[in-house]
Amino acid sequence: MKDLFRRTGVAGLLLGCFTALIPALALANEAAGTAAEAAFMPMPAAGDTAWWVWPLLLFVVTFVMGIIAVLGGVGGGVLFVPIIGGFFPFHLDFVRGTGLLVALAGSLAAGPGLLKANLASLRLALPVALIASTMAIAGAMVGLALPTNVVQILLGATILGIVVIMYTAKKSDFPDVPKADNLSTALRITGIYHEPSSRKDINWQIHRTIPGLATFILIGFMAGMFGLGAGWANVPVLNLMMGAPLKISVATSKFLLAITDTSAAWIYLNKGCVIPMIVVPSLVGIMLGSFIGVRLLKVAKPSMIRWMVIGILLFAGLKAMDKGLGTGLMG
Amino acid sequence: MTEIKIQKSATPEQLLYADILEKGMFFGLALIIVTFILYLTGIMSPAVPLDQIAGYWELPVKEYLAAINTNFLHLAHPPTGWVWMTLLGKGDFLNFLPIAILGGVTIVCYVAIIPGLFKRGDKAYAIMAIAEVLILTLAASGVLSAGGH
Secondary structure, eight states: OHHHHHHHHHHHHHHHHHHHTHHHHHHHHHHTTOOOOOOSSOOOOOOSSOTTHHHHHHHHHHHHHHHHHHHHTOOHHHHHHHHHHHHSSSOHHHHHHHHHHHHHHHHHHHHHHHHHTTOSOHHHHHHHHHHHHHHHHHHHHHHHHSOHHHHHHHHHHHHHHHHHHHHHOOOOSSOOOSSOOHHHHHTTOEEEEEETTTTEEEEEEOOOHHHHHHHHHHHHHHHHHHTOOSHHHHHHIIIIISOOOHHHHHHHHHHHHHHHHHHHHHHHHHTTOOOHHHHHHHHHHHHHHHHHHHHHTTTSOHHHHHHHHHHHHHHHHHHHHHHHHTOOTTO | OOOOOOOSSOOHHHHHHHHHHHHHHHHHHHHHHHHHHHHHTTSSOOSSOGGGGGGTTTSOHHHHHHHHIIIIIOOSSOOOGGGGGGGTTSHHHHTHHHHHHHHHHHHHHHHHHHHHHHHTTOHHHHHHHHHHHHHHHHHHHSGGGTTOO
16 A cells, blocks of 8 residues: 555656646747647637646645645545636636546545455445446536536535535444344445454444435435535445444545546546646646645644635635626625 | 355455556556656647647637637537547647546446356346446446537
8 A cells, every 4th residue: 555655656746747847848839939720719818827827826736735635534526626616717617527537536546455455345335336426427417518607506505515514524433333224234235344443353234225325316416516526425424324434434435436436527528528737737736735645644633624624615615606606705 | 145254354356346446547647647748748749739728728618629629620520529539649639548547447347346246146246337337338438428518
C-alpha cells in the first residue's frame, strides 16, 4: 500500500511539474507565433486573463482541496464541483464531468489496497453498485438535459443538505446488528476484518438491506446528476442504516465510487463534457494534495478541519444557489 | 448452492478484481502523464489551440462542441460519443484515451471475476456481475448519449 502511494505519488509529481510549466509553455507557443487557423464561428470572448492562469490556479486549488478532503474525511468530488463550479469560469457541464473523473481517480487509487486488505467488501459493494451505477446513468442524463441554472440551484440545495448531514450525522464504529436480515443472509453479505486498535477479529453482518439498497437509487441519481461522487451519502447509509462497521463502510464507499462514477463518467465523456486542460490539472492536483493530506493527518486536528470543510461547503452551496438564481449577492 | 466460508482474508474474486484494478489504474495514470505532456509541449498539436481554449470552456457543452467543430474540426457532426477515437492524432483528443482506460478498467474487472463466481456456485453474484457489465457497457457505448441535449 505504501509502495502504491509512493509510485503514484512520483508519477503525479512528474505531471505536477509539467502542469506548473504551463505558463512557460504558453509563452513559448505565443512567441513562436502559432496562430490558429481562421475561425468560421466567432470565437467567444475569454476575458482579459491569460488562458494558462486558470489551469495553473486549478492545479493549486485542487492541490489544497486534496489536502483538505483527506483531513476532513470527505471525497474530492464533493468539494470540487461546488467550488470550481462557483469560482472558476468553466461551464458547469465540464465541471461535473471533471468532478466525476476526480472522484473516480481517487477511488481507483485507493480501491485495490482496500480490497486486498479486506476492508472494502466486494460482496457488499456489488448489489449496491448495480443500483447506484444504473441510477447514476439516469442522473447524468437528466442533469445534462436540465437548464444550467436549474442544476445550479439543485446543486446548491444538495450541498447545503450535505452540510446538514455532516453537521448532524453520527458515526458508529461497530453498529449493533443483532440479526442479519433475510436478503443479506441469502446474499451472504458478511465478513471478518482485523481491528488493530483492539487486536481483535471483527465479525460483521448487515441489516435493513432492502431500505439501504433503495436509498442508493437516490444516491446514485444525485451522484450522476451533479458529478459529486457520493461518499458523503454512502458512508452514513452503509454504516448507520445497514449496520456495517465504520471502517468497512468508509472503505467500501471509497471503492464503490469507482463503479458508480464510472457509469456516469461515460455519459459525460460521450456527451463531450471533458476538456483535458481542465481534467488533468485537477486529477494531478487533487491526487498530490491527497498524498500530502495523508502525511498531515498525523498532526492535524480533525475536528477543526471538519468545521472548515463544513464552512467551505456552506459557502460553496450558497454560491451555487446564488449563481443559479442569478441574484449576484455573492459576487 | 455451494456454501461459501466467511474468511478473514479477501476472496479470490476480490483479490483478482483488486489486481486488475491496480494494473489498469497505473497504466491509465502513466498514460495520462505521457499524453498530457505531448499535448502541453505541442509535440502533438491540439485541435483547439492552447491560447484559444479559454474562449470555449465557458460555453455549455452543446455550444462548445458546435463551436470547436465549426472552427477547427470541420466534421459532419459535433464530436460526441466515440468520435474522439478518430481524432487521436490531435494532442487534446489524445488525452481521451487514458481517460477511457480509467473508465473501462472496472468493466474488465467485472468480466474477469464472472467465471470464478460461477465456478464457486455463487450464481446470484455472477448474474449481478453480468448485469453490471451490461450496464457499464451500455453507458460506455455512447448509445445513451446519442442526439445531444
